[in-house]
Amino acid sequence: MDLQARHDKPAQAERETDRYRLKRDEIVAAAARQIAERGLKGLTLVGVAGMVGLSTNSVTYYFRRKELLAEAAVEDALARFAEVLAPDSPPSTPRDYLRDVLARNFALAAATRRGEAPPLTVLSEVRALEEPARTRLIAAYFALVARVSRRFGEAGGDAREKGRAVARAQLLCDLLHWARTWLRLYAIEDFPRVEARLFDLMDRGLAQPGARWAPPELPFDQREPAVTGTNVEAYLRVATRLVNLRGYRGASVERIAGELQLSKGSFYHHLNGKDDLVRACFDRSFNRVSARQHCAFALEGSYWDRLCGALSSLLELQVLDEQPLLRDTALLALPEEMRRHAINRSDRVARRFAGLLSDGISEGSIRPIDPLIASQCLIGLVNSASDMAPRSHRWPSRAALIEDYAGPLLFGFFR
Secondary structure, three states: OHHHHHHHHHHHHHHHHHHHHHHHHHHHHHHHHHHHHHOHHHOOHHHHHHHHOOOHHHHHHHOOOHHHHHHHHHHHHHHHHHHHHOOOOOOOOHHHHHHHHHHHHHHHHHHHHOOOOOOOHHHHHHHHOOOOHHHHHHHHHHHHHHHHHOOOOOOOOOHHHHHHHHHHHHHHHHHHHHHHHHHHHOOHHHHHHHHHHHHHHHHHOOEOOOOOOOOOOOOOOOOOOOOOOOOHHHHHHHHHHHHHHHHHHHOOHHHHHHHOOOOHHHHHHHOOOHHHHHHHHHHHHHHHHHHHHHHHHOOOOOHHHHHHHHHHHHHHHHHOOOOOOOOHHHHHHOOHHHHHHHHHHHHHHHHHHHHHHHHHHHHOOEOOOOHHHHHHHHHHHHHHHHHHHHHHHHOOOHHHHHHHHHHHHHHOOOO
8 A cells, every 4th residue: 555655646746736737827817817907007816816716815825926926927928929929930931930920829819809818918017027027028028039030031141131130020029919909909700801911911011013212301390398397298208218118017106206306295296196197198109199190191292102201200209219109018008997098099090090001002102901900010010119229230320220120011021
């Protein structure tokens, strides 16, 4: 009996390990769903415990603090995103690789919609994590982008060619991430068509054969309002930078006030609260985008020229300006009411692009594409460009960086 008991112990330990792993995965998936609905600020051990049928004390057996659970949820989402991208999959042409990535992405999106997989929107919270998890996972994300870039370019190319490969990889990742916002507009039954139209856009771009990148300069004063003391503009700039750097939760009142060398009391003397400030930051960013759209769309010339003018101005804002736009992906981490407001504003900006694309298709200066899908991709392009600023040393000029980053969506990923 003693010998048999000794033989049974490894099997029992393995079963217990499997049960532990399964329950831990269930807790992490529940946390991802709660974060997707309420943002990282809304994550609670009590809420997660209720979702998985455990007591709060039982959840703390797996994760002692909610910060550790949030870290696990983001890390799990990053691992599943890496499975979608599969940068180390068997060799194939860049075009076939892109087709396979989109197929895996839409399969996961459908599974998420059916409740069979937790949402990947939790990735938006990586910047709000505590250290050292924040730095570690951000580094892991950009390492993943670097691995993807090798599927789009030769390792032995010059600095600019390597930069173009990184630009394609970064844009691909951000377009997939942003798609988790606009895919809500489509039923699962429509996903195959959306996938096909998205591949066509990324494969062949928006441009008609023979089109060139020669963006006209916008005839308006692009200077931003001056910052004086602690005026509203100062709060908006600091809050925008901190949300971009640390996410909605990480941009705390303490950090915002500290940047301006104010006390929390002074902050609340000027503003009602952080939520109102962040909402104003989104409105400010959307207003800046809209101003450039309206100015570009009023230009003489073809609709292709107007599109290039708008994109050039917006991308310059992202890679050259000390005050880039608030990341649209940050809205995925907002509380529900604020998220609806921000998404509605973003949809208006996208529809404005869609209208210009439709006019360009009718005119013949823009290739026939799905303007609704393409307009959302333009939003993703503008949103993600700020991540390219630290890599600008790969290009001979910032203008060359802007041209190369816009190029994959305008002329196709494989031009």
